[in-house]
Amino acid sequence: MEGRRVKKAIIFDLDGTLIDSAPDIHAAVNKTLAETGDGELDLATIRSFIGNGVSVLIERVIEARGLDQSRHGAMLETFLRHYEADPATLTTLYPGVEDALEQFRDEGWAMGVCTNKPEGPSRDILKAFGIDHFFGSVVGGDTLEVNKPDPAMALAVKDQLGADAAVYVGDSEIDAECAWKAKMRFALFTEGYHKAEDVDDIPQDARFSDFDVLVAIVARLADELR
Structure with a gap:
């Protein structure tokens, strides 16, 4: 009108x-990897993975560490458990x-x-x-x-x-x-x-x-x- x-x-x-938020996302990713002895990734790498949502984030983490994508569901669940526990510490x-x-x-x-x-x-x-x-x-x-x-x-x-x-x-x-x-x-x-x-x-x-x-x-x- x-x-x-x-x-x-x-x-x-x-x-x-x-x-x-990259520092907290980075910490949760490395806690996820540490649970199964899969090493860790640096902050700059994780920062470059952010933007397309958590599912794609975990896909990129798995690829970066040379892991099998069949682990995606379990790793996503673990990541969310760590991240959602306190997403604003860092x-x-x-x-x-x-x-x-x-x-x-x-x-x-x-x-x-x-x-x-x-x-x-x-x-x-x-x-x-x-x-x-x-x-x-x-x-x-x-x-x-x-x-x-x-x-x-x-x-x-x-x-x-x-x-x-x-x-x-x-x-x-x-x-x-x-x-x-x-x-x-x-x-x-x-x-x-x-x-x-x-x-x-x-x-x-x-x-x-x-x-x-x-x-x-x-x-x-x-x-x-x-």
Whole structure:
């Protein structure tokens, strides 16, 4: 309807965008490998495996250690047991995240989280850092029958927020593809877990390395939303 105010939302990825969770994921992977004497992997390797959800993470761990993929189910169960026991011991918020969320809230933005991490641990982490109240929707890797980059996840967050349009904020190629398929503007956080050596290779409408500038970036992108 002409003249109707468009309700806009911000959808955030979690790992590598709001939080640096690689140290806790790394610890849980190595506890899993240690249980059966399969050695360990370094943090940089595990960081490079993050993004496609826990099932793919374990597939990559098994491949990296030269193990049989028939062990996937048992290793996934063990990993989740270790990780879900305390997913925020070594995890940190990226600098400026909480201040940015407060500014968005004060400006009346609806906010949600779209992550391939399971929904339960995602909510636990948001609560542990005291930022869960900012988000009206959390869609995790086990919430639907699909994972990112399938746009159904981002669209589900938008629908749950009651938004007409959304800006997507993430750190990876997976997020960029999800945003593009969902027809959302995309802001890339360059300090996260992307695979590309050159961030110019990742489709984006804007990029940032400091959350202090994100509010201005989102405001500009929001002006372009229809």
